[in-house]
Amino acid sequence: MAQASSTLDQNQFSCPICLDLLKDPVAINCGHSYCMSCIKSCWDQEDHLGVYSCPQCRQTFIPRPVLNRNTILAEVVEKLKKTGLQAATPADHYAGPGDVECDFCTGRKHKAAKSCLVCLASYCETHLKPHYESPAFKKHKLTDATGRLQDKVCSQHDKPLEVYCRTDQQCICYLCTMDKHRSHDTVSAAAQRVEIQKQMGETQREFQQRIQMREKELQELREAVGSFTSSAQSAVEDSERIFTEMIRSIERRRSEVTKLIRDQEKAAVSQAEGHMERLKQEIDELKRRHSELEQLSHTEDHIHFLQRCQGLPVTPEAGFGPRISVSPRSDFGNLRKVVSELKDQLENVCRKKIAEIHHPVTKDTILPELVPRTRAEFLQWELLFLSPAASWSFTFT
Structure with a gap:
């Protein structure tokens, strides 16, 4: 008490x-x-x-x-x-670095709670009371505290920006509608915000769907890599066992096949890891854009909303690569068959069978060859993946 x-x-x-x-x-x-x-x-x-x-x-x-x-x-x-x-006064009531200061505080400035577009000044909670209590301030326009009040005021008429000109795609004041923007397609800033935010809601849903799709692909790719690595390891062990039973004359051929399998495994896993990294980056970027749209959709400042939304993406597809499909599980079964046959044959047939081994090994992979279907898709791929030294060729359909 x-x-x-x-x-x-x-x-x-x-x-x-x-x-x-x-x-x-x-x-x-x-x-x-x-x-x-x-x-x-x-x-x-x-x-x-x-x-x-x-x-x-x-x-x-x-x-x-x-x-x-x-x-x-x-x-x-x-x-x-x-x-x-x-x-x-609690320490958190004082303005710190990055905070908007109250224009009416003397001495140490307090943190501004609101800014007035009529007074062109910012007020702390105490100095804001007259705007709530006095009839003289009833028609004043309050907004979130900002240090850039001039951005909310028409530079020509010195009036609050409360109208949006769809013709010129810019925020204007009411006097502008009777002057430079006469006969233009104009609506209130609040109405334009509602329309754009409705479109933004669709974009956010598309971002969320894209995030879920990419996360699913990432999980499938992880599982495929694990299966492929396990299968490659099993193939190496089987070939090692079979080649060990063969005579000394085919020891050199055994080493060649082992190296072939390892090289293909390394190339396939390296390719998959590259796509995994890209998927992670795309997911992070999609989440960042989704979060940015979410934060912007909650702001009370119509003008800030309209000015910021001009540079935001319209759809989540822009700047991202095509979908990734994962190949069915491979177990190097053909290789085992060929190596088993090779065990019962002599050195004079080894050279012929080595050529037959090369084909089944190289066709086993995690991802199918990705070919862009359109010129636009190719340009996206080129921007995202191709280095100056790359020499890939594509066919458009």
Whole structure:
């Protein structure tokens, strides 16, 4: 209870401008209290208008009120200071690197909660209260705190950007619709955002489907590599066993076949690993784009949404390679048959059978030959995979 009372005292005797305990407190005609230096500084900026207002309720005064120190209030504040009940602001309420600062805080700036497109200023929670409480600010346009308020205002008419010109594909103000963009196809920024976000929803679903498809292909490819490696290892072991039973004269041929199998295994696995790496990169990129669209779809700032969505991908297919199909499981069965026959034959037939071995080994692979079906698909492949030294040839259908 003592702590709650302390917080109440701090709020009652804090200056709404500097947010610290009142220094030389004064009460102006509307009843609100400020530090004398704070309200003087505020009214000094209104001298050229000749009309002075309360920063909280916006009540105006003519002429400039005479300020007198509120002795009783000053004594109460001094007692608060002696009891140690200083007004404290949590550290996370102060603006840090990258945060938008409140334009009305003096001294150490607080973090802005909203920006006003009419005032062209940003406000912390305390200085934002008049925009919520005073009828004078009822028509002001508040948006998420931003340090680039000029980007939300028409450079020609100095009015908020609230309209989207479909003809010129840019954000404009209402005066622009009667000027340079007269007779153009225009809608409100909110309406255009709804239309684009509807399209974006379809794109996000396509991204999700593509992610699931690629993840499935990646899993199939992993399983195929494991099966292929196991099959290759089994083929090596079988051939080693058969060749060991043969006479010394065919030892050299055994080494040739073993090397052939290993080379093909290495080439096939290397090819598959390359596609696996590409699939991982595509999945990461698809997830990144999906996340970017997800974050953008939740922003409340229509203008930021429209300006950012211009550079986003329309469909998830752009910049990605073709689908990958995995070949059925291979077990080097033909090789075993040929090697078994070779065991019963003499050296004079070994040279002929080695040529027969080469063909069944090289045709076993994890992935079929990938051939682009269209010119556009070929250009995508060339961009994604081909190095300057590559010399692949393709047939278009």
